Amino acid sequence: xxxxxxxxxxxxxxxxxxxxxxxxxxxxxxxxxxxxxxxxxxxxxxxxxxxxxxxxxxxxxxxxxxxxxxxxxxxxxxxxxxxxxxxxxxxxxxxxxxxxxxxxxxxxxxxxxxxxxxxxxxxxxxxxxxxxxxxxxxxxxxxxxxxxxxxxxxxxxxxxxxxxxxxxxxxxxxxxxxxxxxxxxxxxxxxxxxxxxxxxxxxxxxxxxxxxxxxxxxxxxxxxxxxxxxxxxxxxxxxxxxxxxxxxxxxxxxxxxxxxxxxxxxxxxxxxxxxxxxxxxxxxxxxxxxxxxxxxxxxxxxxxxxxxxxxxxxxxxxxxxxxxxxx
Amino acid sequence: xxxxxxxxxxxxxxxxxxxxxxxxxxxxxxxxxxxxxxxxxxxxxxxxxxxxxxxxxxxxxxxxxxxxxxxxxxxxxxxxxxxxxxxxxxxxxxxxxxxxxxxxxxxxxxxxxxxxxxxxxxxxxxxxxxxxxxxxxxxxxxxxxxxxxxxxxxxxxxxxxxxxxxxxxxxxxxxxxxxxxxxxxxxxxxxxxxxxxxxxxxxxxxxxxxxxxxxxxxxxxxxxxxxxxxxxxxxxxxxxxxxxxxxxxxxxxxxxxxxxxxxxxxxxxxxxxxxxxxxxxxxxxxxxxxxxxxxxxxxxxxxxxxxxxxxxxxxxxxxxxxxxxxxx
Ligand SMILES: Cc1ncc(C[n+]2csc(CCOP(=O)(O)OP(=O)(O)O)c2C)c(N)n1
Ligand SMILES: [Mg+2]
Numbered sequence: 001x002x003x004x005x006x007x008x009x010x011x012x013x014x015x016x017x018x019x020x021x022x023x024x025x026x027x028x029x030x031x032x033x034x035x036x037x038x039x040x041x042x043x044x045x046x047x048x049x050x051x052x053x054x055x056x057x058x059x060x061x062x063x064x065x066x067x068x069x070x071x072x073x074x075x076x077x078x079x080x081x082x083x084x085x086x087x088x089x090x091x092x093x094x095x096x097x098x099x100x101x102x103x104x105x106x107x108x109x110x111x112x113x114x115x116x117x118x119x120x121x122x123x124x125x126x127x128x129x130x131x132x133x134x135x136x137x138x139x140x141x142x143x144x145x146x147x148x149x150x151x152x153x154x155x156x157x158x159x160x161x162x163x164x165x166x167x168x169x170x171x172x173x174x175x176x177x178x179x180x181x182x183x184x185x186x187x188x189x190x191x192x193x194x195x196x197x198x199x200x201x202x203x204x205x206x207x208x209x210x211x212x213x214x215x216x217x218x219x220x221x222x223x224x225x226x227x228x229x230x231x232x233x234x235x236x237x238x239x240x241x242x243x244x245x246x247x248x249x250x251x252x253x254x255x256x257x258x259x260x261x262x263x264x265x266x267x268x269x270x271x272x273x274x275x276x277x278x279x280x281x282x283x284x285x286x287x288x289x290x291x292x293x294x295x296x297x298x299x300x301x302x303x304x305x306x307x308x309x310x311x312x313x314x315x316x317x318x319x320x321x322x323x324x325x326x327x
Numbered sequence: 328x329x330x331x332x333x334x335x336x337x338x339x340x341x342x343x344x345x346x347x348x349x350x351x352x353x354x355x356x357x358x359x360x361x362x363x364x365x366x367x368x369x370x371x372x373x374x375x376x377x378x379x380x381x382x383x384x385x386x387x388x389x390x391x392x393x394x395x396x397x398x399x400x401x402x403x404x405x406x407x408x409x410x411x412x413x414x415x416x417x418x419x420x421x422x423x424x425x426x427x428x429x430x431x432x433x434x435x436x437x438x439x440x441x442x443x444x445x446x447x448x449x450x451x452x453x454x455x456x457x458x459x460x461x462x463x464x465x466x467x468x469x470x471x472x473x474x475x476x477x478x479x480x481x482x483x484x485x486x487x488x489x490x491x492x493x494x495x496x497x498x499x500x501x502x503x504x505x506x507x508x509x510x511x512x513x514x515x516x517x518x519x520x521x522x523x524x525x526x527x528x529x530x531x532x533x534x535x536x537x538x539x540x541x542x543x544x545x546x547x548x549x550x551x552x553x554x555x556x557x558x559x560x561x562x563x564x565x566x567x568x569x570x571x572x573x574x575x576x577x578x579x580x581x582x583x584x585x586x587x588x589x590x591x592x593x594x595x596x597x598x599x600x601x602x603x604x605x606x607x608x609x610x611x612x613x614x615x616x617x618x619x620x621x622x623x624x625x626x627x628x629x630x631x632x633x634x635x636x637x638x639x640x641x642x643x644x645x646x647x648x649x650x651x652x653x654x655x
Contacts (some may be wrong), residue, residue, distance in 0.1 A: 002569065029508075029509060029511070030509050030510050030511065033510045033511065033582050034510050035509050035510045035573065035574045035575070035577075035578040035582075036511075036577075036578075037579065037581045042647035057510075057511055057515060058510050058516070059480030059508070059511070059516040059517065060447045060477040060478060060480050060481060060509075060516065061478070061480045061481060062425070062481075062545075063479075063482050064482075064597045074339075087446070088446065091446075091448075091481070091483075095639070096384040125367070125369030126368070126418070127367050127368050127431060127445075128367065128429050128431055128432055128445075129432075130431065130432065130444065130445045130446050131368075131431075131445065158565075164351075176528070183524070249570040265487065276508050296644075296647070297647055298492075298644065298645055298648050300369060301427065301644060302426070302427060302428060302429035302432070303418040303419075303427070303429070303639050304365070304366055304418070304420050304638060305426075305639055305640065305641065306426070306427075306638075306639060306641075306643075309641055309644040310644070311647075
């Protein structure tokens with residue numbers, strides 16, 4: 001074990017994967033030489049360690065970057081490509097949605113696409129909606145794509161390593177707000193299984209599911225809630241596809257209540273899937289309505305005052321839990 | 328032979344426009360160093376002023392501009408109101424977009440800067456639509472779209488150039504080649520070093536110019552704008568210049584060769600033009616000083632205007648998504 005930042009943990013995962021397997025290469029805009037000279041960036045110093053054959057700076061060409069990953073993975077390489085910010089995934093989406101996610105099926109299982117796409121997400125750095133837009137439910141909605149979203153340095157490392165060696169296309173979402181967060185990280189090649197949620201804290205009255213930085217918004221709500229005598233069970237989803245249905249359903253069967261928290265727009269957000277799943281499969285256990293905490297249906301604003309309205313806060317979580325407890 | 332369109336009055340206008348942009352952005356640099364004065368990423372066009380000024384000065388009011396993330400020069404050269412522009416960059420309520428744009432998404436339709444996109448390479452397809460509308464309405468205006476050397480690698484730019492070529496749209500593509508796309512040098516990210524040569528493949532005229540020579544930029548722009556306006560179709564202009572500061576204000580340029588930077592700093596378009604105007608007797612030192620001070624005064628007034636405005640209030644956070652919002 002050692003103390004690492006989230007970014008350093010990602011960096012370690014990339015390093016280990018490249019040391020382990022000659023077929024791993026990384027590509028993207030500034031993955032070799034970056035405007036950021038910061039050891040908390042995932043690709044920091046990799047060019048120096050592995051050279052330009054395996055660490056490829058690309059032109060500003062998201063479709064080509066994603067296509068590179070699809071084609072090279074079909075040839076047996078393990079590409080790890082970076083799409084700089086989440087909204088730019090739209091430029092790569094033909095390659096990911098129409099190709100990475102569909103070609104194996106259409107080949108009748110003959111082809112496979114062991115590629116990883118790393119993408120930076122984050123609301124609250126003032127750059128506005130063309131740099132910040134959490135599109136996880138677009139990806140989750142598209143068949144054939146897996147998507148994970150770590151919230152701790154340990155999981156950043158473990159999920160990225162698992163993603164790289166997974167036989168299928170995996171999108172790894174990196175919350176920029178977490179890059180500098182410190183945590184204990186196991187040394188060596190660690191693998192966090194895909195599709196396994198993490199029980200963060202057990203409780204009896206209400207289940208709260210979150211992922212990424214939204215988890216910490218939830219954690220800030222726990223004190224005020226427990227002061228009001230409400231005991232919450234917090235689950236860090238870690239992986240959206242595959243989804244750990246059992247973990248959520250078991251918890252809801254115990255607590256009878258569910259609140260889902262994410263920073264994406266609430267409307268048609270991932271929380272809707274979880275709410276529907278619980279309604280379909282654990283309806284009899286519900287003691288109150290399922291509540292979703294997420295962003296209003298607007299683009300990510302630029303002004304700090306508007307960002308605050310966009311981003312769910314601990315008080316929104318408290319309110320949602322209290323509302324479902326009332327019923 | 329290219330015509331020389333330059334007359335002394337115009338020379339003074341060109342100088343004033345460039346120095347205003349420089350002073351405006353220098354103020355942004357200073358404010359970025361104070362905590363919480365300038366939220367978000369500040370992306371400046373320091374060193375590239377001659378491109379914005381030279382091209383925008385060659386336009387008519389009915390012409391439409393589509394800009395990118397490095398937009399301040401384009402907007403200022405177009406005569407955007409300084410106060411509301413600065414207030415918007417400070418993301419304030421009295422900003423030209425009500426604090427909903429910030430520095431990266433400015434749009435000032437009042438002066439026909441139709442939109443800016445910070446999605447690299449998005450400008451050219453958007454410009455197709457604007458130029459098509461002009462052609463469709465048989466309007467007199469043309470569209471000018473600014474994009475970088477990095478953007479030239481996006482598929483969208485190629486699609487737009489081809490379509491403009493096929494439909495003979497009144498559209499001037501302006502590639503501001505500042506030798507960098509983030510930390511990637513031109514020769515690392517671009518298969519050809521001469522982006523203007525791509526024009527051939529899309530059946531349009533393509534020409535390049537020293538982007539740090541404001542008169543050369545202006546003269547070529549006049550020629551190509553006239554071409555586009557004549558109905559013959561689109562054109563591509565590449566202005567070679569240099570990004571004198573980092574990509575954005577957080578960028579410390581650790582990857583930049585300092586000798587190269589020094590060479591380009593010596594070619595600073597403003598210093599160079601000031602010297603020329605002095606040598607040619609168009610302006611004297613005292614007149615230059617007055618012009619520079621006037622720019623500074625206007626910029627300071629704009630900051631004061633921005634400072635007085637609050638951030639936008641909660642009541643506007645949810646508005647402006649639709650013209651006709653769906654009832655809840
Ligand atoms: C589609 C997309 N990909 C990546 C980025 C991140 N990005 C912002 S500016 C930039 C470099 C663009 O270079 P260039 O087009 O030459 O413009 P310059 O910044 O040099 O003015 C990059 C990669 C982006 N904004 N949009
Ligand atoms: Mg550039």
